[in-house]
Amino acid sequence: MFIFGGCVFLMGLYMFTGHGIGVLTGRPAFKGLKKDEWRNIGKWTMAASGLILILAIVGLILDF
Numbered sequence: 001m002f003i004f005g006g007c008v009f010l011m012g013l014y015m016f017t018g019h020g021i022g023v024l025t026g027r028p029a030f031k032g033l034k035k036d037e038w039r040n041i042g043k044w045t046m047a048a049s050g051l052i053l054i055l056a057i058v059g060l061i062l063d064f
Helices: 002-016 035-062
Strands: none
Touching: 002 035
């Protein structure tokens, strides 16, 4: 869970720097996005990774 959360955070950081993701840019909804829009998507992806990491910590404490 920690590794997955870390990978999601790194992808969000990559998008936050303004880079487009090749897998996502093939979809019509993500074609032609500006750098500011990629930054916003990256910001929310990093926030989602924080939730994953919090769940991993809680799971570790509660021994799931």
